[in-house]
Amino acid sequence: MPSGLVALLDDVSIIARTAAASIDDVAAAAGRAGSKTAGVVIDDAAVTPSYVTGLSPARELPIIWAITKGSFKNKLLILLPGALLLSQFLPGAIILILMLGGAFLSYEGAEKVMEKLGGAKHGKTVDDVIEDPVAFEKERVAGAIRTDLILSAEIMAIVLNELSNDPIADSFIGRGLALAVVAIAVTVVVYGAVALIVKMDDLGLHLTKKPSQAAQNFGHFLLKAMPWLLTALSFIGTIAMLWVGGGIIVHGTHELGFDLLYDLAHGAEYAVKAATGALSGLFGWLTYAAVSAIIGLLLGFVIVFLLHKVLKIGHTEH
Structure with missing residues (x-):
């Protein structure tokens, strides 16, 4: 074989190995970063079924x-x-965007808590008389996509x-690939x-008609x-928010x-860890999550009051 072709094939193999290593790096970075989004993913998966609950079963999967x-x-x-433009030119804005999203989630969660406690509902629900089902479905889909935009x-x-401290972040393309991997994976997992x-009841009904007694019992x-x-799911979604x-x-x-809120949350976490022995990791995390949820609830109450009582935005009695 001509030496030039051998050299070319050798170069190609090196490029291929480098690309494979880069793909592995992207996947690993995406996995590490994606694991930190678990709370938002749980929230997304728990909230979304409410957008099809009470609607025609035939329209659930299309919605x-x-x-x-x-x-x-x-x-x-x-x-x-x-996100790529911000990370490249204005990385300091990322934390502010996170906090705006955190305030929105706190507001949504507090509003749901108030509704469960007998407060006013905001927006049309499936309990209301639906005069135009097609328009209502479009409204529900649009509302779900708006909420998804915030969560996403x-x-x-x-x-x-x-990714900011990950070597992959040094590359604009690496950051983009890692973000794309997480985005696709999260979307597939959540909506799958x-x-x-939402089709579990249809599966159950199908199984009840099978000749097998075991299948009927499971149905x-x-x-x-x-x-x-x-x-x-409704409860978990609210807590997750x-x-x-x-x-x-x-x-x-x-x-x-x-540092006041940070010290309060982590101070409670460390105190519980010190008192719970073998299960200190679990109970410490639960304590931190509980304190965070209380802080979110209090902030949410403030935002709900300002929007619905002071500014009179989105306030609808049912």
Whole structure:
């Protein structure tokens, strides 16, 4: 074989190995950064089923698919370019965006708590008379995509923040690939899980018609479990909003030089760790999450009061 061709093939193999290593680095960085978004992902997966609850079963998957496409557009066409530009030219703004998102999540969580306690509802729900189902469905999808935009912005900002100390962050392309990997993975996981959740009752009904007694029993179990699961998801979603929102505020204020909330949350965490022995890690984390949630709830109450009582924005009695 001519020596020039051998050299060329050798160069190609080196480039291929380098590219493979880069892909591994991107995947590893995306995995490390993506793990930090768990709270927002839980929130997203828990909140989304509420947008199809009470609607026609035949429209559940089309609605989820419409929301999924909107989520991909949010992450890949809007937030990814914006995040890359911010990381390149204005990295200091990332923490402020995180805090705005944290305040929004705290507001959403506090509003849900107030509604559960008998407060006014905000916006039309499936309990109201729906005069135009098509328009209502479009409104629900649009509302879900707006909420997804906020949650996705939080995910992208968290990933960027986590990547700041990773070697992959030195490369503009590396940052972009890591963000894209997390964006695609999170979207597939969240909306795949949501699709399974909302169709669980249909699966249960299908299984009850099978000749196998075991299948019938499992089908009945799924049907009975569905209302409990939706209730649990609603509760988990609200807690996740407050925990994530409050935690972002705690971290953000610390980054900006205001340490009171940070010291309060971590002081409680360390005190519980010191008193709980073998389970200190778990109980310490739960304490930090609980304090963060309380901070988020209090901040949310303030924002709800300012918006609905003082500024009279979005206040609708039902």
